[in-house]
Amino acid sequence: MRIQRRLDTPRWLVVAVPAASLVAAIAATAIVLLAAGKDPIATYARLFDRAFIEPGSLSNTMITATPLLLTGLAAAAAFRMRLWNIGAEGQLYLGAVGASGAGLLLRDQPGPVIIAGMILGGLLFGAGWAVIPGLLKAFFNTNEIITTLMLNYVAGLLLTYLIFGSRSFWRDLSTFSARAFPQGKPLPAAAMWPSLDLSVVVLPFGFVLGVLAAALLWWLYRSTIFGLQARILGDSPPAARYAGVKTRRVVVTMMALSGALAGLGGASEVGDFRHVLDPRGLQQAGLGYAGIVVAALGRYNPFSVVLVAFLLGGLANAGYSLQGPGFPAGLVGVLQGMILFFALGGELLIHYRISLPVPFGERGLSRQ
C-alpha cells in the first residue's frame, strides 16, 4: 500500500469522505452496542426517531443545534484564516453576560428594542472578549491558542462571580430564597426571543440569525476585500505583508468577528432558552468547545457548519431525552467521538491518495 500526497482534491471526495466517515462511525458504534448486548438497529432507530421524526423532536433538535451553529461559525471564521481561536466558550459566556445585562437594563422598553439590545450586547461583549487575545497576538505575537484557552477559565470565573460571588446587577436579590440560593435576575417576558413556526418545525430566533450569519460569513470570505486579505494572510503571511495587507488590523478584526459570533450564541442561550444568566448551566454545556468540533467536521465551510450543527444537535437532543435505564447513557458520547475520529481520519483521504500495488499489465485499465 502506498500513500501519496494529492496535487489537487477532486470535488466529490470532499462530500464523499465525510459521508463515509459517518457511516463508518455508525458501524463502529454498532459493534460497541453488540458487545454491550444491545440491538444496534433498534437503538439507532430510537435515536433517529427521537432526533428527527417524533412530533416535536425536530424542534427540540433545533434548540440544541442553535448554540452549536453559532459557536461552530465562530470557530470556522477564525480557523479558516489559521487563527486558532479556541475561546468560543468564554466568548459565549461574555455574550450571555452582555445580552442578559442589556435585557435587564432595557426592561421597560418595548420587546423589539429589548431584543435588539440583547443581540447587540451579545455581539459586543463576545467581540470585546476576543479582541483581548487578538490584540495580544497582533502586537506581541502571543500564541492565540493559549491566550484564548486561558481566557475561557477567566470568563467562567467571572460568570460565577457575577451570580455567586457578588451582589452584582445580574444577581437576583429580591427574595429571601434567592439570597440564600444565588441565581440570576429573571428577564422580563418581553425579552423572550420570538421563534419562527414553520408547522413542521419551530425554529428558534437564534437559529435563524445563525443561518443568516453563515451566509454573511461565506460572502465575506469570498467577495470582500477583508475576506481576500484574510485568505492571503492565512495562506502566506509574507505574501500578505508584501501585498500591503494591514496584518494587525485583519487579525484583530477576525478575532472580533469570531468572538461576536460566539457572543451571539451566548445571547441566544439567554434570549431563546434560559431567560436568565445561568453560570452552572452554561458551563456544563461546553458549547464553545463543541463548536470547534462542529467547525472541524464542517471543514470550516459556513454552510457545512449549518448541516453539521443540525446533525450533532439531533444526536445530542436524542441523547438527552432517551437517557435512562433502558438506554446506555454514554452512547451518544461514544457515537460523537466515533464520528469525530473517523472524520479526522478521513482527512487523510482528502489530502492523500492511497493506492494498492497494481500489476504492471493492468495499469492502463485501472488509472487511479
Add this chain to the structure above:
Amino acid sequence: MRSITKRFPGVLANDAVDFEARRGEVHALLGENGAGKSTLASILTGLYRPDSGEIAIDGKTVEFHSPRDATEAGVSMVHQHFRLAASLTVADNIVLGYRGTPWLRTNPGTIEAQVAELAKRYRMPVRPDARVWQLSVGEQQRVEILKALYRGARILILDEPTSLLTPQEANDLFETLRTMTAEGRTIVFVSHKLDELMAVSDRVTVLRGGKLTGTVNTRDTDQHALARMMIGREVVFTHAKEGHETTRETALELKDVSARDDLGLQVLHNVSLTVHHGEIVGVAGVAGNGQRQLAEAISGARPRMSGDVLVKKRRLRSGDPEHAVVNGVAHIPEDRMDTGVSPSLSIAENLVLKSHRRPPISTHGVLRHDRIMRNARELITRFAIAAPGPDTPARLLSGGNVQKVVLARELSSSPEVIVAANPTRGLDVGATEAVRGLLLEAAGRGVGILLISEDLDEILLLADRIAVIYEGRIVGVVPGSTADVQQLGLMMAGASA
C-alpha cells in the same frame, strides 16, 4: 528506460521517453522547468509508477513499487531539497530507514567508522558525529551522497545538485563524481545549467515538453546546440542594451536610507542611489549584504529607520506598501513562491494581490469577480502564462510560470519604478530569457529599474550603471559599459572603489 509515459491530471509529463545510461558515465538530463526531467527521475527511483513503459537495470527488467525497491536495486537519488533529519547526527541520518540498520545499536562506533571510511574514499570531508543542522549546505549534500553510497547505490541521480552550492563546492562535487564513475558507478545529473553540464557530463539527454529531443555526446556538442534542443529555437544569450533612451529625469531616489533586519540589527547604512527613467541600475553584491532589506525598504514591506525614498520627487511613507504601489513602485521579491504569490490562492486572485483594494477590482469593500476574471484572462494571454485556467492555485505552477504571474501583476500596474530582486534565480534558460526581455522592454518604455541580483553576469548583461553593496553600504557605482569584473569582485569583497 523504454518508452516511459506518465500522465498527471491535465499534463502529459513523460511521453514515450527512452533513456539509457551506461556504466561509469555521467549522463546529464537536460530540460526546461516542466520538461519532465523530475518526473522521469522520480519514476526511475520508484517515487512514481509509469503509466506504461519499462525499466531495465543491467539488462534485467525491474518493477519498483516504492523508493525502497529502487534502493535495493542500487538506484538512489539526491533531491534538490535535502531529506535529512536536522537534529540527528550525520551517521544517524545515513542509516536512518535503511533495512540493515539494527534496532538497538549495541556497537555505536561501527557506523561512524564506516561513514568516515566512505567519506575519506570519496574525498567528501564530513564529521560522522556532527549534527546535520550544524552543517553547511554543501556538507549536507555530501551527507545525502554518502547515504546513497552507504546503501550501495550503483546508479545515483542528482537533481540540480549545484543550485545551492558555491562555485568551489561545485568543483569539489564534480571531483567526487569522477571518482565514483571511475569505479563503474553511473551518475544521472539533472540540470538546466549548460556550462556545468558541459564540464561534468559524458553524454546529455534532452527533454522538451515531456518528449525526448535526443541524446548526444557532450564532446560533440556545444552550449548553443544544447540550448536549441532544449528550447526548440535559437536563444539570445546577449541582450542588446541599446534601443532605449535614458532620460536624465529621476524616477527613484534613495537618500540616506537605513533599515534593520528581522532581528533588529541595522543592516542598511545610509544608502543613497538614483535611478533615472529608462535606466537599469544593477545592485551587485554577495548574498546577505542588505539586498533584501534594501528592496523591502523601497517597496514599503519594511519600515525604514531613517532616510527618504522618493518616486518622481514624492516621498514614500515608511513601511506602507500600499503607498508605494499607488505611487508606482513595482516589486519583484526574491522569494517568489511564498512572498510573490499566495500559493493556495488562484492565479486570478494572485494577479490582483496588490490592486484588490481599488476600483475597478473592488468597489466599497466588495470584490468584483467579473473584473478579476477578465483581468486574469487578459494577463494570462498577454504574458503567456502556461496554466490550466485562472482558477488554478499558484502552487501548482512551475517556477517560471509563478514568476510570470508576479511579473504580469507588477508590470500591468504601469509602474514608474521596478525593484527586481534576483528575478531569474532558479529559472531555466527559456524563462530567464523571457523575464529579462520583459525588464528590458519596461526600461524601453521609460520605467526606472533597480535590479538587485547576486548573479553578476546578469547585472553585467542588463545594467546601465552598477552599484556595489557591501555590508549594507553602497561602496561604489560604476557605468555598466566599462565595468571590469575584477574590480567589481574586489568591491563586492569590501575593497572600496
